[in-house]
Amino acid sequence: VETMEKDGKEIQNNASTAQEAISNTHCSAEASALKAPSELDLRVPCYCEENVWRLAYRRHNRARRDHHAVFISNNAKCCPMFQQKASKDACFWDYHVILIEKTQDCALVWDVDTRLSFPCTLETYVAHSFPHMVVVPKNQEDVVVSLKHLKAYAPLFRIVKAKDYLDTFCSDRLHMWNAEKKVWLSDPPTYGCIMPPGTTSGSNLDAFIDMTDNTHGQIVNLSGLLEQFCPKKQERVASMVEEQSQQLQQQQL
Numbered sequence: 001v002e003t004m005e006k007d008g009k010e011i012q013n014n015a016s017t018a019q020e021a022i023s024n025t026h027c028s029a030e031a032s033a034l035k036a037p038s039e040l041d042l043r044v045p046c047y048c049e050e051n052v053w054r055l056a057y058r059r060h061n062r063a064r065r066d067h068h069a070v071f072i073s074n075n076a077k078c079c080p081m082f083q084q085k086a087s088k089d090a091c092f093w094d095y096h097v098i099l100i101e102k103t104q105d106c107a108l109v110w111d112v113d114t115r116l117s118f119p120c121t122l123e124t125y126v127a128h129s130f131p132h133m134v135v136v137p138k139n140q141e142d143v144v145v146s147l148k149h150l151k152a153y154a155p156l157f158r159i160v161k162a163k164d165y166l167d168t169f170c171s172d173r174l175h176m177w178n179a180e181k182k183v184w185l186s187d188p189p190t191y192g193c194i195m196p197p198g199t200t201s202g203s204n205l206d207a208f209i210d211m212t213d214n215t216h217g218q219i220v221n222l223s224g225l226l227e228q229f230c231p232k233k234q235e236r237v238a239s240m241v242e243e244q245s246q247q248l249q250q251q252q253l
Contacts, residue, residue, distance in 0.1 A: 029192060053165065070160070070225075072098065073096070075156075106121050106230060116128055157219070
């Protein structure tokens with residue numbers, strides 16, 4: 001019990017210190033979302049969950065369309081994704097978050113971190129972000145490994161209705177704060193933390209990232225994602241992914 005009380009005080013102290021580090025922020029997440037010159041300007045590197053929250057807030061307020069926040073991760077917390085601005089090759093994210101807009105004819109992906117078009121169709125996003133083959137650094141050499149042999153790294157997707165995400169998500173950004181060195185792992189946004197009404201601290205980010213936690217939304221694999229948003233285009237997606245796979249292999253020769 002004594003240890004638990006000590007740990008609890010340390011967490012409170014860390015949160016307080018992190019809160020002090022952003023105490024000079026006066027703009028709210030909501031206000032910053034609406035004031036941004038463009039939707040691409042909403043990007044804050046390494047804070048994709050907040051980028052998507054503000055993007056959803058901005059689009060939901062201006063055009064109430066069918067939007068979903070989609071968390072991408074897996075049980076290994078290591079998900080390879082291509083065409084991300086953070087790397088010329090594959091990024092191995094512990095998690096990533098995108099916004100999907102379902103339209104009558106297709107589904108659009110809004111991802112401020114991708115090098116693909118903004119937005120782009122879901123089939124294009126899937127084909128270029130998740131090709132069959134990935135490049136895994138090993139002993140300073142690029143080794144091409146089939147995802148068939150890396151099932152642990154296959155992506156899982158948590159699909160959450162945008163309104164539910166806007167109403168429930170909160171983050172004190174403590175996961176990005178190094179309490180020992182009292183520095184941020186990545187510079188935080190300049191607006192205030194995202195908190196539901198009546199809440200001043202805390203975070204439920206882990207509940208969205210953890211693909212064994214069924215608290216929020218629906219968890220599906222890649223086939224389930226395509227089935228939900230573009231069921232008539234799965235064969236086309238498979239063909240596009242195969243094409244990207246072949247191009248990737250040729251680049252590594």
